[in-house]
Amino acid sequence: MKIKIATKALTALGHETRLTIFRKLVQAGEPGMSAGTLAESLRIPNATLSFHLKELNGAELITARQESRFIFYSANFETMNALLKYLTENCCEGVACTPSEIYCNEERS
Amino acid sequence: MKIKIATKALTALGHETRLTIFRKLVQAGEPGMSAGTLAESLRIPNATLSFHLKELNGAELITARQESRFIFYSANFETMNALLKYLTENCCEGVACTPSEIYCNEERS
DNA sequence: TATTTATTTCGATTATATTGGAAATATGAA
DNA sequence: TTCATATTTCCAATATAATCGAAATAAATA
Numbered sequence: 001m002k003i004k005i006a007t008k009a010l011t012a013l014g015h016e017t018r019l020t021i022f023r024k025l026v027q028a029g030e031p032g033m034s035a036g037t038l039a040e041s042l043r044i045p046n047a048t049l050s051f052h053l054k055e056l057n058g059a060e061l062i063t064a065r066q067e068s069r070f071i072f073y074s075a076n077f078e079t080m081n082a083l084l085k086y087l088t089e090n091c092c093e094g095v096a097c098t099p100s101e102i103y104c105n106e107e108r109s
Numbered sequence: 110m111k112i113k114i115a116t117k118a119l120t121a122l123g124h125e126t127r128l129t130i131f132r133k134l135v136q137a138g139e140p141g142m143s144a145g146t147l148a149e150s151l152r153i154p155n156a157t158l159s160f161h162l163k164e165l166n167g168a169e170l171i172t173a174r175q176e177s178r179f180i181f182y183s184a185n186f187e188t189m190n191a192l193l194k195y196l197t198e199n200c201c202e203g204v205a206c207t208p209s210e211i212y213c214n215e216e217r218s
Numbered sequence: 219t220a221t222t223t224a225t226t227t228c229g230a231t232t233a234t235a236t237t238g239g240a241a242a243t244a245t246g247a248a
Numbered sequence: 249t250t251c252a253t254a255t256t257t258c259c260a261a262t263a264t265a266a267t268c269g270a271a272a273t274a275a276a277t278a
Binding site: 003004006007008009010011012013014015016019020022023026027029075080084086087088089091 | 112113115116117118119120121122123124125128129131132135136138184189193195196197198200
């Protein structure tokens, strides 16, 4: 992971609304949540939500899939893991420190 | 961890200069690095560095300790771990997913 | 005490992000 | 094709963050 990409992801997560969205999607797992459901559950205007989803998507922290008239968003664990790894890379002067991974069930690699 | 604190930490890390500082400190481990050394290695004015250190410190991502005329900064793994945990809390609809920890050597708890 | 060195605070300037209404697009149903 | 619904884009107003020179503070030494 390159620093620009890591910064983009962290900036995306560094906003209360977006962090809430991301955590909801992490908790929702594979199926994710539709934009409308998110907007309603956060009680924010669609335009505002859309702006934040775009940020998260641009940072590849979430993915979108269209299903009928709805767009379902899900957390992207790949990026998340790359980010965790990047943050703890070469830590502690080379002394053992175990960076870890997180995956949903069968996705585990 | 509360959302405001998590957001503060992520915002602090979501800046190229600060992320670089933080990673340098993660890599430096326990002893950390002095402000002067950091400013020099990043080739940024002291005032600018100071601003960023304050942000990181305010988010409790780093700690400061005075040693003679120098101030040594080190990464704060406690906050980092709390953050990683927060991001992956209750993930994947309750299906097993292992949030991780990271600690330097003997600090491991 | 005066001086040197390390670092921080102040403050003005500049740059970037956030918000949300209104208009646009896109999908499915009547 | 027309209508209703889901979502996004546009855009202008507003809010927040970053930069860095100069002045201030703080610690060690002469």
